[in-house]
Amino acid sequence: MSTITSSRNIEDLRLENLVKSFGDFLAVDDITLTIPAGSFFALLGASGCGKTTTLRMIAGLEDPTSGTIKVGNTDITGLRAFQRPVNTVFQSYALFPHLDIFENVAFGLRRRGIKDVTPAVEAMLELVELAPMARRKPAQLSGGQQQRVAVARALINQPDVLLLDEPLGALDLKLRRQMQIELKRIQTEVGTTFVHVTHDQEEAMTMADTVAVMNAGRIEQMGHPADVYELPKTAFVANFLGQANLFSGSVTGRDGEDLVVATNGLSMRLPAQRNSATGTELLVGVRPEKMTILDEVDAGKIPTGSNLVTGLVTDVSYTGVSTQYLVEAPWGQVLNVFEQNVIVGDRCEVGDPVLVHWAPEHTFGLGS
Amino acid sequence: MVVGVAAKGGTSIAPGAQRRSRTGYFLLLPGMAWLGIFFAIPIATLFMTSLQAPVEGASGQYAPAFQVSNYADAIIEYWPQFLRSFLYAGIATLLALVIAYPLAYFIAVKAGRWRTLMLVLVIAPSFASFLLRTYAWRTILADESPVTTFLNALHVLPDDRILNTSIAVIAGLTYNFLPFMVLPLYAALERLDPRLIEASNDLYANPITTFRKVTWPLSLPGVVAGTLLTFIPAAGDYINAELLGSTQDRMIGNAIQTNFIDFRDYPIASALSFMLMAAILVLVFAYIRRAGTEDLV
Numbered sequence: 001m002s003t004i005t006s007s008r009n010i011e012d013l014r015l016e017n018l019v020k021s022f023g024d025f026l027a028v029d030d031i032t033l034t035i036p037a038g039s040f041f042a043l044l045g046a047s048g049c050g051k052t053t054t055l056r057m058i059a060g061l062e063d064p065t066s067g068t069i070k071v072g073n074t075d076i077t078g079l080r081a082f083q084r085p086v087n088t089v090f091q092s093y094a095l096f097p098h099l100d101i102f103e104n105v106a107f108g109l110r111r112r113g114i115k116d117v118t119p120a121v122e123a124m125l126e127l128v129e130l131a132p133m134a135r136r137k138p139a140q141l142s143g144g145q146q147q148r149v150a151v152a153r154a155l156i157n158q159p160d161v162l163l164l165d166e167p168l169g170a171l172d173l174k175l176r177r178q179m180q181i182e183l184k185r186i187q188t189e190v191g192t193t194f195v196h197v198t199h200d201q202e203e204a205m206t207m208a209d210t211v212a213v214m215n216a217g218r219i220e221q222m223g224h225p226a227d228v229y230e231l232p233k234t235a236f237v238a239n240f241l242g243q244a245n246l247f248s249g250s251v252t253g254r255d256g257e258d259l260v261v262a263t264n265g266l267s268m269r270l271p272a273q274r275n276s277a278t279g280t281e282l283l284v285g286v287r288p289e290k291m292t293i294l295d296e297v298d299a300g301k302i303p304t305g306s307n308l309v310t311g312l313v314t315d316v317s318y319t320g321v322s323t324q325y326l327v328e329a330p331w332g333q334v335l336n337v338f339e340q341n342v343i344v345g346d347r348c349e350v351g352d353p354v355l356v357h358w359a360p361e362h363t364f365g366l367g368s
Numbered sequence: 369m370v371v372g373v374a375a376k377g378g379t380s381i382a383p384g385a386q387r388r389s390r391t392g393y394f395l396l397l398p399g400m401a402w403l404g405i406f407f408a409i410p411i412a413t414l415f416m417t418s419l420q421a422p423v424e425g426a427s428g429q430y431a432p433a434f435q436v437s438n439y440a441d442a443i444i445e446y447w448p449q450f451l452r453s454f455l456y457a458g459i460a461t462l463l464a465l466v467i468a469y470p471l472a473y474f475i476a477v478k479a480g481r482w483r484t485l486m487l488v489l490v491i492a493p494s495f496a497s498f499l500l501r502t503y504a505w506r507t508i509l510a511d512e513s514p515v516t517t518f519l520n521a522l523h524v525l526p527d528d529r530i531l532n533t534s535i536a537v538i539a540g541l542t543y544n545f546l547p548f549m550v551l552p553l554y555a556a557l558e559r560l561d562p563r564l565i566e567a568s569n570d571l572y573a574n575p576i577t578t579f580r581k582v583t584w585p586l587s588l589p590g591v592v593a594g595t596l597l598t599f600i601p602a603a604g605d606y607i608n609a610e611l612l613g614s615t616q617d618r619m620i621g622n623a624i625q626t627n628f629i630d631f632r633d634y635p636i637a638s639a640l641s642f643m644l645m646a647a648i649l650v651l652v653f654a655y656i657r658r659a660g661t662e663d664l665v
């Protein structure tokens with residue numbers, strides 16, 4: 001394993017005011033961020049938001065319109081792709097069809113003039129569990145195996161940063177889950193910085209130490225997956241990373257640490273430090289699983305100080321682990337409510353008038 | 369019970385399968401007939417003619433025989449033309465490859481919306497007759513032409529002229545067979561996935577190494593097809609040597625033509641044709657083995 005684990009100090013990757021325009025279309029719009037050395041960083045965003053373009057600029061396959069890219073304190077913006085301490089796992093894998101697996105994996109080492117590549121290649125094939133396939137051609141491998149070759153081919157060069165562009169996108173769901181665990185294991189083992197691009201929020205959350213949510217060429221929010229999930233700062237993040245119920249309202253006053261908000265004729269509370277809106281107009285948000293659904297007759301069970309909405313159940317779907325309700329509020333908005341299936345029986349049914357409540361500390365405020 | 373069902377299934381399937389495979393052979397018939405009439409029979413006739421002996425006293429008449437010495441006579445008389453054919457065709461093929469590769473690469477990878485127009489331009493000269501175009505080269509390369517005058521001013525021509533030298537013959541061969549090199553190369557390069565080039569760059573290969581290790585090996589099928597399509601007709605060509613070369617530059621095609629048309633020495637002409645075919649066949653097989661691309665061609 002010593003042939004793989006990097007012994008030198010790897011350094012942070014820094015993007016500073018990175019911009020890429022195609023004609024007058026801004027694909028990447030002024031991105032500044034630091035990716036700590038050795039972290040598993042996920043870049044999450046919808047298709048077309050500029051993830052691949054960002055990755056290609058880091059790899060040197062696309063020239064930034066402006067901005068700088070640094071590894072540690074070294075500016076690599078002007079370096080050509082083949083001069084950068086960065087390797088890529090391409091979305092399509094881009095394995096060399098005329099070379100066998102061994103030679104595909106050895107490609108980078110040979111280009112750097114390393115004479116005896118066999119021990120390193122064999123160790124790497126061992127790591128990705130493909131040793132018996134060394135002499136096969138890429139076309140003779142399954143999708144999952146090709147994906148692992150692509151990872152091995154990039155990782156063997158011990159890059160400062162490994163870029164992965166939706167590496168699991170072409171795999172079926174089961175294999176994708178398996179490979180997520182595999183990739184995470186490999187990253188922990190080799191300690192290289194991984195920048196993992198994906199549009200799958202679950203994938204980003206389960207794998208990454210840090211997730212950056214990207215929208216229309218900008219980073220909307222960045223942080224530990226749980227922090228971003230629990231306290232989204234924009235409506236886009238709230239909806240893209242998981243689901244959210246958002247109510248538009250305005251701040252009417254303050255009660256201790258809490259803000260009091262008027263929304264749709266109701267009064268709701270949220271902790272002042274969980275509000276990222278700057279004006280008085282805001283969106284009050286809550287995650288579906290933070291809400292509790294009760295039959296109208298159980299109104300007495302609601303803790304005092306809870307935020308509360310009444311409504312009618314319009315849909316019930318039982319998913320095993322949880323039950324998902326759609327509840328229509330008096331003003332027509334449909335709320336998503338998840339309930340853990342801990343109580344047997346006694347579920348609400350379609351048409352039931354219900355009470356939906358949640359604690360103010362689970363509430364967040366967003367700029368509208 | 370189970371066995372009975374299986375046997376029944378087996379017998380009921382077999383006749384259908386046989387009928388289908390017989391249909392396949394029927395479909396082959398027109399092609400086989402074509403090959404038989406226009407290839408196998410002429411080859412056999414050619415071979416028999418190459419062994420004929422002259423009829424005593426009647427010049428220009430030959431009778432069936434088994435005169436193997438025709439082959440020896442042909443070789444002794446025409447080995448320089450043989451060598452020259454393969455030399456000229458070889459040089460012309462190499463030149464065509466060197467000229468066509470960047471051209472095909474540009475059309476396939478960089479030309480964008482000009483691609484179709486450029487491909488048409490490559491083929492367009494073929495709309496004019498081969499003979500006519502080669503005549504045109506006589507004017508272009510003539511002693512007082514701008515091209516010759518210019519090159520003479522640079523003192524690069526060994527004989528102070530181009531027309532009626534081997535240079536003109538090789539230039540003519542290169543020019544005439546260039547499209548046969550460009551098109552297969554284009555087809556191979558057009559299929560090349562640009563992401564492989566990026567992957568190679570990403571893996572520390574500079575542009576030159578990327579060409580050697582990725583682009584070139586992946587375009588080999590096109591290279592093999594293009595060189596064969598250029599070399600084979602160039603080796604058998606006689607128009608370029610006839611129109612652009614001197615008597616010192618005659619190729620095997622000229623020898624065959626002269627023997628058939630002028631000398632009416634059919635056995636020698638046939639023997640030459642036969643040896644040309646055999647030589648090309650041997651060269652092609654050796655070449656394909658070397659290139660190691662039997663499965664790619």
Ligand SMILES: Nc1ncnc2c1ncn2[C@@H]1O[C@H](COP(=O)(O)OP(=O)(O)O)[C@@H](O)[C@H]1O
Nearest residue numbers: 022025027045046047048049050051052053054
């Ligand atoms: N070479 C290009 N020329 C013009 N527009 C491009 C080019 N590459 C990407 N784009 C545009 O930039 C945007 C971002 O693309 P991309 O980075 O590939 O998105 P993602 O990887 O997040 O799906 C898209 O709208 C795409 O159409």
Ligand SMILES: [Mg+2]
Nearest residue numbers: 051052053166
């Ligand atoms: Mg992409």
